[in-house]
Amino acid sequence: xxxxxxxxxxxxxxxxxxxxxxxxxxxxxxxxxxxxxxxxxxxxxxxxxxxxxxxxxxxxxx
Amino acid sequence: xxxxxxxxxxxxxxxxxxxxxxxxxxxxxxxxxxxxxxxxxxxxxxxxxxxxxxxxxxxxxxxxxxxxxxxxxxxxxxxxxxxxxxxxxxxxxxxxxxxxxxxxxxxxxxxxxxxxxxxxxxxxxxxxxxxxxxxxxxxxxxxxxxxxxxxxxxxxxxxxxxxxxxxxxxxxxxxxxxxxxxxxxxxxxxxxxxxxxxxxxxxxxxxxxxxxxxxxxxxxxxxxxxxxxxxxxxxxxxxxxxxxxxxxxxxxxxxxxxxxxxxxxxxxxxxxxxxxxxxxxxxxxxxxxxxxxxxxxxxxxxxxxxxxxxxxxxxxxxxxxxxxxxxxxxxxxxxxxxxxxxxxxxxxxxxxxxxxxxxxxxxxxxxxxxxxxxxxxxxxxxxxxxxxxxxxxxxxxxxxxxxxxxxxxxxxxxxxxxxxxxxxxxxxxxxxxxxxxxxxxxxxxxxxxxxxxxxxxxxxxxxxxxxxxxxxxxxxxxxxxxxxxxxxxxxxxxxxxxxxxxxxx
Numbered sequence: 001x002x003x004x005x006x007x008x009x010x011x012x013x014x015x016x017x018x019x020x021x022x023x024x025x026x027x028x029x030x031x032x033x034x035x036x037x038x039x040x041x042x043x044x045x046x047x048x049x050x051x052x053x054x055x056x057x058x059x060x061x062x
Numbered sequence: 063x064x065x066x067x068x069x070x071x072x073x074x075x076x077x078x079x080x081x082x083x084x085x086x087x088x089x090x091x092x093x094x095x096x097x098x099x100x101x102x103x104x105x106x107x108x109x110x111x112x113x114x115x116x117x118x119x120x121x122x123x124x125x126x127x128x129x130x131x132x133x134x135x136x137x138x139x140x141x142x143x144x145x146x147x148x149x150x151x152x153x154x155x156x157x158x159x160x161x162x163x164x165x166x167x168x169x170x171x172x173x174x175x176x177x178x179x180x181x182x183x184x185x186x187x188x189x190x191x192x193x194x195x196x197x198x199x200x201x202x203x204x205x206x207x208x209x210x211x212x213x214x215x216x217x218x219x220x221x222x223x224x225x226x227x228x229x230x231x232x233x234x235x236x237x238x239x240x241x242x243x244x245x246x247x248x249x250x251x252x253x254x255x256x257x258x259x260x261x262x263x264x265x266x267x268x269x270x271x272x273x274x275x276x277x278x279x280x281x282x283x284x285x286x287x288x289x290x291x292x293x294x295x296x297x298x299x300x301x302x303x304x305x306x307x308x309x310x311x312x313x314x315x316x317x318x319x320x321x322x323x324x325x326x327x328x329x330x331x332x333x334x335x336x337x338x339x340x341x342x343x344x345x346x347x348x349x350x351x352x353x354x355x356x357x358x359x360x361x362x363x364x365x366x367x368x369x370x371x372x373x374x375x376x377x378x379x380x381x382x383x384x385x386x387x388x389x390x391x392x393x394x395x396x397x398x399x400x401x402x403x404x405x406x407x408x409x410x411x412x413x414x415x416x417x418x419x420x421x422x423x424x425x426x427x428x429x430x431x432x433x434x435x436x437x438x439x440x441x442x443x444x445x446x447x448x449x450x451x452x453x454x455x456x457x458x459x460x461x462x463x464x465x466x467x468x469x470x471x472x473x474x475x476x477x478x479x480x481x482x483x484x485x486x487x488x489x490x491x492x493x494x495x496x497x498x499x500x501x502x503x504x505x506x507x508x509x510x511x512x513x514x515x516x517x518x519x520x521x522x523x524x525x526x527x528x529x530x531x532x533x534x535x536x537x538x539x540x541x542x543x544x545x546x547x548x549x550x551x552x553x554x555x556x557x558x559x560x561x562x563x564x565x566x567x
Contacts, residue, residue, distance in 0.1 A: 005127065008126060008127045008128065008131065009123070009126060009127075011131060012123075012126035012127075012131035012133070012136075015131050015133055016133060019133055029186065029187070030186055030187025030188070031183075031184070031185045031186045031187045032187075033170070035187065036166055036169065036170060036183065036187060037137060037140055037141070037144070037170065038137070039166055039187070040140055040163065040166040040167060040170065041122070041133075041136055041137060041140055043161070043162045043163035043166060044119055044122060044123065044140075044163050045123065045126070046162070046163075047161060047162070047163055048119070048123070
């Protein structure tokens with residue numbers, strides 16, 4: 001993964017976390033669809049490896 | 063039953079899922095498969111799949127690659143994927159991706175009443191490890207773990223199917239016409255069946271290195287009249303140029319960067335042997351029944367992702383530097399001649415059979431623990447004094463934890479009891495660091511605790527108590543050894559015939 005791509009995704013992840021915190025501050029819990037979908041996007045960003053896609057099954061993060 | 067299987071990992075993982083998809087179809091399911099768009103090609107040809115669904119992560123993340131990341135646009139693309147899949151009204155969702163992302167996707171696609179297997183999420187958003195096979199994966203599979211169950215078999219357990227030979231061996235059915243490149247056609251029409259050498263892999267640490275391959279190829283060309291065909295992706299052309307630059311009377315056929323995966327199916331079916339690391343061609347060879355000489359290094363576990371075709375062999379070494387190229391050549395030649403090979407190889411007897419390793423790899427303390435906890439085998443005698451002491455400390459700490467849990471039954475919220483229970487977690491952390499073998503047991507325990515999920519407090523307490531009681535049953539087996547040691551420490555404890563065959567349910 002290029003450094004610039006990594007940098008964009010890191011910044012996006014930070015924006016996403018702020019969005020989630022705003023929702024939580026309104027009393028919306030983790031199980032709510034809104035937050036679940038934001039977390040889905042967050043997980044998709046996190047799993048971007050240097051090969052720009054998921055690793056093999058056995059290497060998946062828990 | 064309309065079934066969606068999630069396989070969001072890479073090419074090799076998708077091929078390792080093929081038998082499970084066929085077994086589901088054999089059981090009457092209408093099988094749909096969700097894969098990443100980039101790896102969709104690996105789903106083509108499997109006749110059991112009614113529809114291939116794709117997820118394009120680059121497309122979803124596209125709006126974020128910007129000085130001002132557009133979260134709303136990315137969320138719209140996520141929602142579009144969810145709507146596309148939710149309108150299908152799947153009755154069963156099987157997640158074979160075992161990841162945080164796939165667990166949330168599974169949850170969002172699973173309306174009430176849908177049969178879910180694999181990782182999902184509870185209503186409070188925390189991870190839900192739904193079934194026992196997924197719990198095994200969560201606790202025991204991956205780098206630096208000691209699992210010896212093949213991924214295909216874990217997939218089958220998760221999906222709730224029993225595999226048969228035909229789930230691998232059925233010929234692919236291609237929906238689209240295919241034009242075979244001239245060079246590939248020439249190999250397929252040759253009267254002599256070739257040796258395929260896959261010089262690449264999805265990650266560089268899985269493969270052998272250009273100069274090592276050069277020596278292997280030279281050795282094969284000099285020792286046999288069999289054609290040697292090089293396979294790999296376009297990105298591996300540089301390796302091919304080095305590896306193929308042999309100074310011998312015969313030359314290898316260089317198909318690196320010139321084949322589709324469909325070509326690899328046909329080439330594997332025709333070949334006498336495939337030599338390669340952990341890669342898609344090795345998993346294709348499992349489907350075509352082609353014997354594989356698998357070169358396996360410590361970054362992967364051959365137990366989990368090794369070849370499955372009968373007659374295959376595995377050379378497992380710590381690193382490529384440790385595996386001499388002439389050993390690879392010798393082993394390949396003995397495979398072609400049908401002779402016994404090096405005493406260090408692991409033999410593959412068949413798709414439905416466990417690997418047949420040499421004596422020094424046949425067992426380990428960790429594998430004995432795994433078999434005891436998950437497969438009903440007897441629990442092993444501690445292999446060291448440290449393990450012995452670790453088990454004793456766990457027993458004592460668990461006794462204390464049980465006392466506190468029973469105290470909480472009559473005095474909910476008792477802060478002293480809660481404080482002591484928190485120390486139990488610290489103790490098992492210390493034991494795990496000092497006695498790594500016991501991490502098998504500790505990870506089982508911690509995973510079962512994760513599985514308890516969001517329930518009313520008294521039900522959480524009951525289930526936690528039941529779990530600690532199971533742990534107590536296991537640790538109690540070793541009391542006899544401690545008593546024996548206390549009575550006659552000079553006399554070593556006998557073998558594990560003194561252990562009851564406790565099964566953890």
